[in-house]
Amino acid sequence: MADYEITIENCNSIDTANIGVEKGCLNIKFGPNGLGKSTIAKAIVSQARDDGTLAELVPFKSRGKTGAPQPKVDGIGDISSALVFDEAYVNLFAFQQDEVVKNSFDIFIKTPEYDTAMADIEKLFYGIKKAFADRPEIEQTTKDLKDLRDAFGKPNKDGSIAKSSKVLKAFGSGNKIDNIPDELLPFEMFVKSANPSKWIGWQIKGKEFLELGDTCPYCATALPEPEQKETALAVAKEYDATAINHLNNLKEVIERLGKYFSDGCQENLDKVTKSKTELTAPQKTFLSDLKNSIEALIQQLDGLRTISFFSLRDVDEIDKKMPLLKIDLGMIDKLDSEQTRAVIDPINTQLDKLIEQVGNLKGQINKHKAKIKKTIEENQDSINGFLKSAGYKYSVKIISEPDSYKMKLIHEDLSEFVDSASAHLSYGEKNAFALVLFMHQVISEDPDIVILDDPISSFDKNKKFAILHQLFRGKGSLRDRTTLMLTHDIEPAIDVVKSMAHKFQDPKPSATFLSCRQGKVKETFITSGDIRTFAKICKDVLSENIDDVIKAIYLRRHYEILDNVGLEYNLLASLLHGRAVPNLKAENRDMTTQEKAAAETEIKTLIPSFDYDALVQQIGDAKVMKAKFLGTDVGYEKIQLFRIIKGQHQDDIISKFINESYHIENEYVMQLNPHKFESVPEYVVEECSKLLQDA
Template identity: 40%
Template sequence: MSPIQLEVRNCNNIDSAVISLAQEKLNIKFAPNGTGKSTIARAVLLSSKGDNKLLSELMPFRYRKNNPENKQPEVKGAEALTNIMCFNEDYVSQFVFKQDELLTNSFEIFVRTDLYKQKEQEINFLVSNIKQLFVGNQELENLIATLKEMGNAFKLSKTGIAKTSTGMKGLSAGNKIEHVPHGLEPYTQFIRSKNSVNWIDWQTKGYEFSELSDNCPYCSSHAADKKDKIKKVGQEYDKNIIKNLVAIIAVIELLGDYFSEEAKSKLKTITTLKTGLEQEHEAFLATVKTQIDSFIGKLEKLRLLSAFQFTDGEKVAEKLPEYKLDLQFFTELKSSKMLEAIAQINGSIDKVIEQAGQLQGKINQQRSEMKNTVQRHQKDINSFLSYAGYRYEVEIKGEGERAQLKLRHADHDEHLSGGDQHLSFGERNAFAIVLFMYECLSKKPDLIVLDDPISSFDKNKKYAILEMLFRREADSCLKNKTVLMLTHDVEPIIDTVRSMSNIFNNLTMASFLKLSSGQITELPIAKNDIQTFAQICTTAMNSNKDDIVKLIYLRRRYEIVDDKGHGYQVLSNVFHKRVRAIDNREPKTLDGKYPEMNSSSFSCGCAEICNELTSFSYSDIFSRVSDKYDMVELYNTSLNGYEKLQIFRLLGFDVDSSVIRKFINETYHIENEYICQLDPAKFDTIPEYVISECDKIVSEVQV
């Protein structure tokens, strides 16, 4: 399978970056902070959305005002990656740790597996006779929609129909469209028109201007004698009440013959009352409302019929007859037209009842798969939490689509709400990345991006997370998925490529990203590139490097093995440019200084160094490190940042920035806590900005 070649251009600090992704493998890209790892992750993610406006957010600042070549952020090679998921800070804040559950949509992620979906399809096939009636059946859809509109027009309260219901608002004052108030008869044609609501609104708005003149605000003719009549329109009619009245009458007319004859007659009476509703009218409307809501509820259950409507242990053959629609319990809807509408539905239920045995078997299989899946996920997550040292457990509560991932502390019986208020920063990130993995398994993205996911964890937790993500069965983790991990932490590479490559099934590809003048280049990291520092020093000593550089590596090797003997003392003295060597192993003298190194120890130290570098001469090396111009030339000819920093420190320049100074000092001495590491001469991990600062200082020396 050919690797994916991604090219990122003109994004933040990156002018150009070309990276290679091996498909169905973990691709670890190691780089120092400031290289542009998060920019690569964001650029690739935004490009998958196909919206150049989103990608334009990454426009380098230097091009935002002055861009004569019209350079634009772009990503090439990702055209086939339409579905990309990225783990970063945005994911943690947006998608996990909700109030009622740890992760949004727990059912889709943890329960609805491929096998579950297969059983779901088989169940849907068996009940398709019922569900198919709701597909493309416009008459049935219209009936359900109109019944819902009728039901929603009336809200029930403890005492009956709520006065605030839109239907009650429309009927409470009687039907003033049918019964036009005395004195307003000339307006009957307008009041009973289809646009009566708009006319009432128009009429009442005009009256607001009547105080300005005796003339009509619309035609300017004399209208002083008509003001009272115009005013009465506003007093008798409220456009919102009329709007509600018109709406409820229209709904009742649409339902028409779906109501029983008696119900139609009563509704006709209620909607044409001259005055407001009486108690018996409201009681009848409450009955209609209750029956409609119940009827719709049964129809919706049929439309959404699934295994979850059958409780555990429930007999399908006994449950299905309850879904049939019996109009003797819906007396207000008992009409020949409604009987005709539900005949097909009841007939389809009878056909499913004939297959109740098969349906029961499929439901039992699906339920068993769901239980096994839930138990497996709970066990895997809780095992990870235990191995990583977190005193929390998770539990998937609720059946089917109501399933939610809940959090519980080991010392507390009750579930905790959310996670933000209980979990530390590290705990939140650990939970988040594991939950992200399960979401990836559910959504099956083309590419999974992990933006510095585990750098903040200690060694045990890092390995526990790597094992959870990549070391289990392929259908339960990210193994065999195309994954891009961007990190400034070399330890995942040491673990997966060298120390435990056999455990990780050699499915990891690693490389180093180097940023130089806006260009990111990629250097593959092989197993033999990960060495002990003693091996790195030996390689350097056997190379054609300058003798001073070789001695720098030798001094580092002494430090690595904690050998502060004669050889180390000699090297320390020559690098500190001491004419007469001192011995800091001895107690200080009365004047607070270390004594001189005795000649025997000094000779032994020189001999020890000569065993490693036969050309070593204290006086020659002393002369060279004391010659600023010689050292500047050596600095300028060095090919990697690591060796440049070692030479820079020997130059003894004052560095104003405490940050740069600290970086140089830590690089000069032992700062690597790992047994193994990358050869700093080959993998130039020194940030570009540090070398740039050193270059500025060195450039001031006239050679």
């Protein structure tokens, strides 16, 4: 009995499904397409997460019907979290614009050990962080300082303030809000309003209409005197709405910052901002110096506010760096005021305390860096080793970001990182990458169950095993995790149960075959003995108590696989084609009596009751053959009998399936016994049954 006996009911096309899952190991569920494997995955995940999505799996036949059975999942026990690898994972999480996988930092670096080390380092910064927290006004002050700094814009090459800057646009030609020209004094209440730029803009818009005549374009009042019209036009000559807007905004910022300027600075700033005329060269120099002082204070405040492991990560000599973080108002004397010192002194005091512990800080940061470096190397080596063994020309590199780490993609023919990886990788490459990245996410998040929904069917044989090995045998793999792999590809089962079983032990994986009939999914365990060459399967079936026509089907297949297409093969082929006189197809002639007898004698060593003439009569009798069809429950045998009866199906797709089951072109060397494992899809058998019933 499995650790989890999971029952799924009324989910999409599944009426009932009974699935066993062993805890702490790989559980492979192999079955044909269309069986409902993805539904099984969704049902288990929905129940584990308890997120309400199970209701989305209501079968179509039950939708809109009162009292209809609802989706139900039992038996998951203590499973309460799940991660699923499917196409949605590849599209949603893997191959982001600027990193290989979404949240690569959380997946590859941010372990519990990492968090503990970061918390210990953050404790050392507590005093400085608290000094900022105790003065909440620092945030607004810093914002105002940045607004004032930004108003200076990009300087000229000689370092002087550009004429296009907000500062010079606002004050460069004098403060025309405080110093209104005499002819515009009638508009004083508007110029000195809370939002003068809006009024000025409105006034200027009427200028072109004022030039049409001697009537006010706003109130239609006559303007008989030239002076009246000139007064109205003077607003556009004296004022620029944008410049006035800058002036008004900067005045407000400067007023809020006033207490942080030194007395001398405040006095000079008043002269500049209230000047009636164009600024002088010394005044512009003063503004440039003020901008530099503001920039210096902002940089130091930001540096201390954001002090962290990341800000010191790339500093070689932390003990020499720390004293340089101290804010010396004597060097930025334009901001050396009593109020500024009230803010800065507590921060400097806490910095002094941190400097006293600089040895401890340096040690913890270096230790943490070493652990991160080791983690990065291990993850890179793991992924790159897989990529190399699987034959991919890509590798990954985890690089440091200002406050994080990101995984980047590299191609061996390109010197720089590959951005938008999904645009360059093939479908198979994306899936392979995504699977390995998914494995690392599982290790990071540690869910109760991992579900792989048909993960490797699209790969060639070598890459399939490389991925399987990486997922369940590599260092830091999913080996000891409860993993459910749903697939229509038998090769994973062959690898872990038979051909490479010695590599997949401790814990030993389990493999089962899923089949579905009339909405009921059941599973059959696959053992090493169940995986055999089809030649061996055919020989084994011949010893069972089944109909001789069915035995002839298996024996013909046996000879074909061995490329033994002599008399015996031709006799069986003629039989299954209903030829009264057997022939040799390659020679385009009938068999002689002696050849027929010799072939029969050889066949009787394997099918003792074989009688060509008696069996060919049965094959020619539609009722007898239909009875044989109905008499077997094995889908493989049904479609072979159907082929004998009907030759081909009217549906080309079903005909192709039947023909490829009859011949060997698309078969694996190793496979399951179709007499035991119901590998033929139910719909194919049903279509064949319908045609025979209608006959």
